[in-house]
Structure formats: C-alpha cells, structure tokens
Amino acid sequence: MNILMIDTSGPACGVAIMADGRLVYEAELTHRQTHSQRVMPMVDTALQMSDMTAADMDVFGAVVGPGSFTGVRIGVSTVKALAHAANKPCVAVDALEALAANVTAFDGVVCPILDARAQQVYGAIFRRGERLTEDTVEKLTLFLDRVLLLIRNRELMFVKERGM
8 A cells, every 4th residue: 555644734844655564755844935835846756756656646644733723734735635636535644643653562651742832732642542632732731730640650651743
C-alpha cells in the first residue's frame, strides 16, 4: 500500500510517502512562507524523489489537528484535492494519537503533547492505545496537574513533537 501524508497543522510543513510499509520519503520545512506556498512543491518533490506519481498512491492522509486552524485547512484541502484527482480515498490523522501510537513497548500512561504557544499545550492521555481523555488545550502546568491526578501511580511517558 502506498500512502502520501501531509502535516500542515503546526509551524513545520511536512510530507511523507510510505510504500509497502517502508518510509521512502520524508521532508519537513519550517519557513517564513505559509504552508499554502510550500506544500505542493514539497508534494511534487516527494513524488519525484520516490519515483512515484499521485496515481500510484492508494491513500492520501492529512493531520487534522490539534493545531493551527488555517494550517489544518491547508493540509485537508490539499489532500482532498489530490485524492479527488486520483480517485483515491483520503484519511484524517489526529496528531496526538499519532504521537502516542509511536510508543509500543511501554505499558504505562502515554501523554503526547504539542506546543500550542503562550505556555499552553495540546495534550491527551492514552493507555495501551486507548484514549483516556479528549484532546485539550491548556496551560502546561494545568495539564501536568490533571495528568498526575489521573495516572494514579502508573508509569508515565510524555511524547512531544520535534523541536518543542
């Protein structure tokens, strides 16, 4: 299965391609230009570098948040257009759920966090892949207090985005 994934929900614009379960291309760019100016050139480069076309993709995906409202709209619109043009399905990916899914050999509580600016974080709490709380945005100290109340002496792992 070939998947083209776009993330424009945060300060970095990212594009990745997986082919048959292997990551074949990944790029991330933080630049003063908006994601709307960068995402399609990045998609073109990703396809060229992996010797693929949009028609070779089985699924197109976009991160749907939490994150920048405008950024999410850019990514979702781009993926919907690509999927429509290729007559292929598209999927939505929750950024916090994706971060938590990277933790596989840990039986405790996993708390993915993303920078929401102004000393706030987007956060959620997972255990064994199951979401225990809804996504939230709040001051980091309040989120940490809430996590500590909920975990009840379980092992705890925080997972954050790169560069945070």
